[in-house]
Amino acid sequence: MRGIEIKEVSKGYKDTKALDHVSVQFEDGKIYALLGRNGAGKSTMLNIISNRIFPDQGEVLVDGKPARENDQVQQNMYLMSEQTLYPAGMKIQQAFQWSKEFYPKFDMEYAMELARMFGLNTKKKVRTLSTGYKSIFKLVLALSVNVPYLFLDEPVLGLDANHREMFYRILLEKYIEEPFTIVISTHLIEEVASVIEHVVILKDGKIVKNCATEELLAGGYRISGKKEMVDIWSQGEDVIGTEMLGTMKTAYVIGSSKEKWKKAPEELEVAKLDLQKMFIQMTNR
């Protein structure tokens, strides 16, 4: 079987359980979003998959083989994360060369072209870069390693809107040319909504949603009106959150049917939910 399989993985730190019996699959050639609040366990999961830390329980299979301390398997994946594994005094161009040692398919020409497009000066030292350009440096590496499994942990931190748009475009162009597995973990949910095919949501170390983006978006509605009316109409629905303002109530529902809301009375205000609003309601404490 091609793809990544996470089986019953648990990991704890001191007094917190970062991951609690998590099972999930990342199929070959699909684009995923791995979403969660700060501290939900996203980075722990990505670090376990890419062998930087070990789980207390469970295992990760890559193309059916255990990932743990398996160099051959590890060469097939790349994690772009907050930590850079490069000596801070290294120049960017040197870091590119260094990457070629680990990732034989690293495309130096493409990396230099991307650096030019993003205005990244490759003669600079990695440690002298601003937050935005540090992200750009790491993005260029991630886009150039050419591995079948790419994990991007908060890839656009500090990037301006133009560079974010350019990054999403380049990532999609690359994917369309030759599909591979991409897992994007980000807090800028609305911006990736049109890029991702599948959404996995972590909350307090557990998976609370795992489904196709289209399916999730299709059934999400915000229903507002008099409390009694909203209560009647949201009966039997999967209500992920509510708000009260005086006698008025708002209910957020998912997995609902379009047909039902066509028949809603005029006093009810019914609107589609976007992915970010849905996420906020599903993960609020």
Place this chain on the structure above:
Amino acid sequence: MRGIEIKEVSKGYKDTKALDHVSVQFEDGKIYALLGRNGAGKSTMLNIISNRIFPDQGEVLVDGKPARENDQVQQNMYLMSEQTLYPAGMKIQQAFQWSKEFYPKFDMEYAMELARMFGLNTKKKVRTLSTGYKSIFKLVLALSVNVPYLFLDEPVLGLDANHREMFYRILLEKYIEEPFTIVISTHLIEEVASVIEHVVILKDGKIVKNCATEELLAGGYRISGKKEMVDIWSQGEDVIGTEMLGTMKTAYVIGSSKEKWKKAPEELEVAKLDLQKMFIQMTNR
């Protein structure tokens, strides 16, 4: 005159001109966005206003008085920026106490309440915080100092969607209770669009736009269709960007009239522009 007046300010670093004869006013009791790409000069401008660096030319007046090395003036403003001016070994609660020394109106009770709401452990040391929580720590300070002029440089860096929403809400609540001047510099433009009253856009050290948000949004359109048709209809308009795809063209216009586009032929696709798309077109290189 109440408010902040930046008069003909220039500042250069080695081979770049960070600010080039910039003049702009921030009026008393208004919410501004200061937008610009990475390196456009936003942080330089905020650092000059708050006396952390000095301009090569020009001056900054606060309520009519020069800001430069004027302690009384400086006590009336607060800049939340990437650099924290606190000893890294300091605990959060100590940093709060420290702030009270400089800002007599610092509200300790409110700061502790906000820390609780954002899940910030005040017993932790500042340097042990993650990117997201470092921003939250700085936000809590900025919201608690109670000065008439508040400058926020990338306030939501690393915050999850729920915390971003909470921050915008708290900021507006505080502003509505007692209006003060807020200048927000951020790359997450679409999210602040509904919060800000006025937009200032910097490009390569110069101001390229300075107007009311509502006014800017009202006149922005994206016009797509056959090249010839788009060219005819966009004649005489303020075209901020174009894209070509085969024989099809897209033009982005601002300051345009709604009436005109009501009369556009069906072959033209006309859509409203949001603030982030507008910004991208105005600042692309």
